[in-house]
Amino acid sequence: MSQVLDTPPPTSSRATTPAPPDADPADLAALAARHGLTVSGARPSLPQYIRQLWARRHFIAAFATAKLTAQYSQAKLGQVWQVMTPLLNAAVYYLIFGVLLQTRNGVPDYVPFLVTGVFIWTFTQSSILAGTRAISGNLGLVRALHFPRASLPISFCLQQLQQLLFSMSALIVILLAFGVPPAASWVLAIPALILQFTFNAGVSMVLARLGARTPDLAQLMPFVLRTWMYASGVMFSIDHVLRSHAGLPGWVGTLLQANPAAVYIDLMRFALIDSFHASQLPPHVWALAAGWALLAGVGGFIYFWKAEETYGRG
Template identity: 80%
Template sequence: MTQAPHPPPPTGSAPPGHGDLAALAARHGLTVSGARPPLAAYVRLLWARRHFIAAFSTAKLTAQYSQARLGQVWQVMTPLLNAAVYYLIFGVLLGTRRGVPDYVPFLVTGVFVWTFTQSSILAGTRAISGNLGLVRALHFPRAALPISFCLQQLQQLLFSMCALVVILLAFGVPVAFSWALALPALALQFTFNAGVSMVMARMGARTPDIAQLMPFVLRTWMYVSGVMWSIDNLAGKHTGWPSWVLPVLQANPAAVYIDLMRFALIDSFGADRLPQHVWALAAGWALLAGAGGFVYFWKAEETYGRG
């Protein structure tokens, strides 16, 4: 006896629904490609890629000036030349050096510290949009990119600090135990920079034109952050200003980290020139930007490189 063949499926039957496909994928251990992991798991994945982050940042730093004749010397020369231009325009022509002891160390410290923040944010804005080939080719936590760019700028700042120490000694600033305070100040600033860079990386991934706007935003931010002039001197020069102007300028995160570095390195920049609760301000900005920026970036993890 022959077995009757199975009847063909009806031609008008509906395709499997979403629930059926999800159950089929779960039964065979399949997961969504590029799905966003939970926050704790994402942190563990990022920590597991720490060696990649360090190697990537070092490679980027080495390649940055590989085509220039002076090579890595430009890591120090660029902020020094900026400081020289600012000294001529602001210190000499506009007279911002009056009333500021040790103005050259004051200016150079401000320029170096500000350049760290500025370069980190600019690099972070292009971290995803400028590395789409890497993002689409490899599976890794995307936060590794803006963090590695911030680490690259930190390494560049440490090179520049060697020149800063020479300038401080040349202008008679003595070595002091307070120089050790530069380490926690830099750690807090790095956390702040990384958080803002991750915010800008997500925004830049969706709207690449933001990268063209950021230089103008950062230039405005620099002018109100006391890089070339003393915020503290405003209290005596502009008594007619509203009372809230000076505290707002002093609480500006860029100004907070610049003032902390000046306080650590320059003996004439005393505690009386710092805003109240300056370390709490620095830690608060670092926590707000670092944690907030990380969560904000993580929420869009599965969208990077798509479309």
């Protein structure tokens, strides 16, 4: 563990003479520099922060795996709930939206279409919810050990990615059971998931910083995410809705198609379901997916890093 996490160096037992209250700050800075003293908890430079984060990659992976293993440790079915939870959600959505609201009309392979949407949306939803509490919910760890705080939201996103990959086995069984054959396009799921993970991690870091200052944000996020889900085409085809309601303003269709959650969901549907064609994707979809990942990933990381020295204080 000493190779992964740093603890603050022990302070010297040598007595020091306190500086007078009216001492010149420049003289104090020179005195500190002469004795090799630095500000405790000061934010490192961005390149140094990235190096520190990379040095703790094994801790990030181990922490994510441990959290995933402990998540259902008290349940009798244990890790089976990793698959059962999204499947039960999909069953509820099928009953309400597919059967009662008839959103399955005009959508080929609706069950694989729906289950894929639920699984991919759950990845984003769970990552963001966990990221919102990454700092505020782990104050003991943050205050006890010195490590790059970005390790926490990233590890929570990695935990959700591991859970999604575990659940993909059930998704593949559903695809095969409903007559969706394996295809070379399934390989496209790999870059789609990488881009989605980058996007999720970036948004999680933004909300981790906001949640560290405003813990009540964690109570608001479920409502925000539920609204986002209804606009992301999880239970319905955005392309089918736009074609069926030609009178909608153009900006509505643009917002629905450019919605990052919808972009990643549709990319996975295109990769896995042969009846989901390229014509149903928004224009330049891969560039759009990469743009969202770059904006959220890089922007979120820098935004989180700028407040590094404030986490765990107050």
